[in-house]
Amino acid sequence: MSKKENTQALRGMLDYPPKDMEVRTYLRHGIELTAEKFGFKEYDLPIIEALDTFSHKTSSEILQQQAYSFEDKGGRKVLLRPEITPSLARMAAGQAKAYKRPFRWYIIGACYRYERPQKGRLREFHQLNFDILGESSVLYDVEILQLIAELFTAYGIAPHAYQIRYNHRGFAQVALRMLAKMDGAKQSIFFQMVDKKNKLSVQAFEELCHKNFSDEATRDFIKSYLEKTSVSAVTELLETLRKLLSQQLLATKPENAAIENFIKQVENFSQLRKLLGLVDFPSKPIYDPSIVRGFDYYTGLVFEVFDASGEITRSLFGGGRYDLLLAGYLPKQGDLKNGLTGVGFGMGLHIVRLFLEKLGLPLRKKIDTDGKAYLAMMVDRTNTNAKTEASSEEVLALQSFAFKVAACLRNKGYAVEIGAAASSLQKLFTQAKSRGYTLVSILGERELATKAFSLKNIASGEVKNFSLLADAKRK
Amino acid sequence: MSKKENTQALRGMLDYPPKDMEVRTYLRHGIELTAEKFGFKEYDLPIIEALDTFSHKTSSEILQQQAYSFEDKGGRKVLLRPEITPSLARMAAGQAKAYKRPFRWYIIGACYRYERPQKGRLREFHQLNFDILGESSVLYDVEILQLIAELFTAYGIAPHAYQIRYNHRGFAQVALRMLAKMDGAKQSIFFQMVDKKNKLSVQAFEELCHKNFSDEATRDFIKSYLEKTSVSAVTELLETLRKLLSQQLLATKPENAAIENFIKQVENFSQLRKLLGLVDFPSKPIYDPSIVRGFDYYTGLVFEVFDASGEITRSLFGGGRYDLLLAGYLPKQGDLKNGLTGVGFGMGLHIVRLFLEKLGLPLRKKIDTDGKAYLAMMVDRTNTNAKTEASSEEVLALQSFAFKVAACLRNKGYAVEIGAAASSLQKLFTQAKSRGYTLVSILGERELATKAFSLKNIASGEVKNFSLLADAKRK
Known part of the structure; x- marks a missing residue:
């Protein structure tokens, strides 16, 4: 090559x-x-x-x-x-x-x-x-x-x-x-x-x-x-x-x-x-x-x-x-x-x-952003690219939590993309937008601790709250 | 060859x-x-x-x-x-x-x-x-x-x-x-x-x-x-x-x-x-x-x-x-x-x-016969294969009526197949069945004269009536 x-x-x-x-x-x-x-x-x-x-x-x-x-x-x-x-x-x-x-x-x-x-x-x-x-x-x-x-x-x-x-x-x-x-x-x-x-x-x-x-x-x-x-x-x-x-x-x-x-x-x-x-x-x-x-x-x-x-x-x-x-x-x-x-x-x-x-006619289906959610992880520390195992435990915990959230939302009929991890909220919202999402969920330490998360419509500001615990109970 | x-x-x-x-x-x-x-x-x-x-x-x-x-x-x-x-x-x-x-x-x-x-x-x-x-x-x-x-x-x-x-x-x-x-x-x-x-x-x-x-x-x-x-x-x-x-x-x-x-x-x-x-x-x-x-x-x-x-x-x-x-x-x-x-x-x-x-699992979507209609033409004479133009006028009239009925039903959301012409009702129903239809409309002289037709569910016997005139008026 x-x-x-x-x-x-x-x-x-x-x-x-x-x-x-x-x-x-x-x-x-x-x-x-x-x-x-x-x-x-x-x-x-x-x-x-x-x-x-x-x-x-x-x-x-x-x-x-x-x-x-x-x-x-x-x-x-x-x-x-x-x-x-x-x-x-x-x-x-x-x-x-x-x-x-x-x-x-x-x-x-x-x-x-x-x-x-x-x-x-x-x-x-x-x-x-x-x-x-x-x-x-x-x-x-x-x-x-x-x-x-x-x-x-x-x-x-x-x-x-x-x-x-x-x-x-x-x-x-x-x-x-x-x-x-x-x-x-x-x-x-x-x-x-x-x-x-x-x-x-x-x-x-x-x-x-x-x-x-x-x-x-x-x-x-x-x-x-x-x-x-x-x-x-x-x-x-x-x-x-x-x-x-x-x-x-x-x-x-x-x-x-x-x-x-x-x-x-x-x-x-x-x-x-x-x-x-x-x-x-x-x-x-x-x-x-x-x-x-x-x-x-x-x-x-x-x-x-x-x-x-x-x-x-x-x-x-x-x-x-x-x-x-x-x-x-x-x-x-x-x-x-x-x-x-x-x-x-x-x-x-x-x-x-x-x-x-x-003829200037449509070539694509109108994009429907309802029901499409972007899941991002908020990591407040600098060691996210940590090479040693010990320091990555928290990232792993967050990642496996993200999979649970994704499964929960997909079961409710949402299309979910598990997206980036970053240490700035602004960056995560920008990424979500650039990938065409208006529904965004940011997962961080608080969500991980409470097993609860929210889905925010970044166009309208509307917020929906979810809980994995409530979901588990209902089953 | x-x-x-x-x-x-x-x-x-x-x-x-x-x-x-x-x-x-x-x-x-x-x-x-x-x-x-x-x-x-x-x-x-x-x-x-x-x-x-x-x-x-x-x-x-x-x-x-x-x-x-x-x-x-x-x-x-x-x-x-x-x-x-x-x-x-x-x-x-x-x-x-x-x-x-x-x-x-x-x-x-x-x-x-x-x-x-x-x-x-x-x-x-x-x-x-x-x-x-x-x-x-x-x-x-x-x-x-x-x-x-x-x-x-x-x-x-x-x-x-x-x-x-x-x-x-x-x-x-x-x-x-x-x-x-x-x-x-x-x-x-x-x-x-x-x-x-x-x-x-x-x-x-x-x-x-x-x-x-x-x-x-x-x-x-x-x-x-x-x-x-x-x-x-x-x-x-x-x-x-x-x-x-x-x-x-x-x-x-x-x-x-x-x-x-x-x-x-x-x-x-x-x-x-x-x-x-x-x-x-x-x-x-x-x-x-x-x-x-x-x-x-x-x-x-x-x-x-x-x-x-x-x-x-x-x-x-x-x-x-x-x-x-x-x-x-x-x-x-x-x-x-x-x-x-x-x-x-x-x-x-x-x-x-x-x-x-x-594994004995499904390989096909369940067939949904609702909303799928078979349109057949009833021709009570023997000259349906007529080679000369004059005797085929009535067949032509029936055929063009069938297209109007098909358009009317398709506009109402039905999937329509324009099917056979025959001189026996039994034959037409058999054809409809063999092609997988349960909704059948038979078009004959009466329908042509009245511009009205019906859709029969051959499984349940239920009949729905339609009129091209009523439809035209509504427009």
Whole structure:
């Protein structure tokens, strides 16, 4: 140990000393309260997972460029989870028979991505996930959005401060297929491109569009499709697709199954849209065809939550429906009826902290100093640091008395810190104050002799008296 | 996805579906309650650390054979922490000026060791650490042991069910040096050997002793030293050392500093022993010279907590004082006055769970079904799975009504799960029961028409009536 050691956490990772941990605890309490209100139960998962659990699930960009992956001492290819959903899918499939559906489950845990650290983006980040598994009705899509609204209300976020923008991956796929003849590969390119739209200038997006789609008609379609956001425009789009699909259903017998699935996607989106229209929201979700989400596993609803002021430009967080993610785990593959369909979202706690800070909202529970007592020892002599045993007898007597007082107060429901010993009252009160206490008990020779002590409120001056003897008698 | 995917967590790691997470939550609540009572604040740390933070701190056995260590994408040598104390030391040194001493801090988090998994030993394990930093008085050693007693009381563990056995590393070193002339290297061998004593038969331990110490006199000393556990034997040992040390202090001037430190260790142990004698404990800590702890950083008190029945043979957990661990971080090295001395313990949640199970104690909070309501929808027609939009209008109306009812009940403080839609009352009640609800509200056409609904207690038959109209009027 010749040079001074580094006290910093690794780049992109945060220490949480108590003042910062208080914020996470405050956020956690809001989450727990909301989970309770909505009948969700907490679960947890290992942070290390087999690489296989994430292959073909998490986006390949994350897996190849950002994952903390390595070989364990047994030669297994493992990673620190970059997100939670694929781990949840693994566990939920294993527990499919042990719990009644739907699973209404939530988790708060750490995830890991090796990215360039920046404001609101860390390499170790804590996030929550809320998911409903085993029900495919749009009812549960809406319930997830209601839960977000409730959580934001719990944090005191005003309705006008945030926006929920949503889209429907299945509906979008049908529209792209039917109206622009895009096959799966082209759709993937489209989704990847649109996912970047918010981060690009109008011109940069147009250039990207030019690069990806050489055909002018397709580019025109994309432009007009992304602009169709009004109620009437979406209704018209829905009607157009319905007509086209029912014509095709009649015309092309061999494609029936595919067309029927297309119709299902369109009607699912239509129902979702109607239900969102009927249900009360503090901040009504807004349809936005440019919301597509980065992960490949979404099948229906996709949504992102934004800072309405636009100051935080990228979305705060998002989620959606992923009805096929668990298919690979199940005996009859692709059998949706037996499958565990899912809808949910993940939310990073750090970005929410930044958002609350920006809005000037509370980040910590109000400190309650009632019932918190500081116990200090008054030693009127100079030999408190005595090295020989004989002279420390009195200190020992005082210390063991302090433990009796602490036990007495803790039994009465007080939180007690046994604090310093000093030879000046002033010093003891200063110490108590600096540690955030307003209730202080000073123990000295008199208290030791009488087995009685008092608790003084140093703000109000109020004094409460206690006696260990009286307490002992009562027992 | 041609073959069925594996739903298991990695070997030695546990999933925590809700029924298991409830146990961790129960344990966590006991910890939080106890922390509050003793004036401790929660903190958190990254799970990934620089390898350097653990070198020369954690035992080299753990570091070389059990650590999950790897290179990150930036070429840094990192590891997943195998224990928490070295990380705490790093952060506490960095925060030395930001917080008033002593730090009374606790953490609950995951640690990682690649060991052969066995009952009570996992590769990912959750543990808590309680530490008091910045005070070297034995008062805080005793406070840590008091906290453990309080935590065990919170879990309902009877005093006779556990034993706290303690020793003092500094005192042991002085005894080994003064009475058996063991130098530092020999002491290390002694400690490593004694740390394994509990796992070995008497004969195997004797053989190991023979291997490590060729000198018969030393072996005789070791045998008799480890047997000195009675109050009178320890008092005699203390007196012997005191005499020897005061003679040496007079005789050997150049060694004064070392001898003075030896005296300090002996007196520190003596004070600790006296204070432990004076303070009330549900289960009084027992002096045991064979408790030494595996980590090299302990300097004073060391202790382990045992299942008193002996059925769980290895210690449940342990801790101690580590006054030099932070020295390398501080400007003036080895300057204890400016240094952050520490005392604390780590406790694995899994082993405590096993211990509570063995004792037949509660592992979960009693389920409170009051105030938890299940909302079900009664649909009297057969077209609930209707694929066309027109026929689903009524379902949509019922669903959006359910959201209004849920919001109304949640506002009144109920936890509400919006549940299934079905065409049989019996089915709905069965579903509610199977999900653990006793309060059920069934929403059908009548409720939709009248905007009124009732909450039925299916255990007692009691019914409460509500009206959305009445609620709206009141606003």
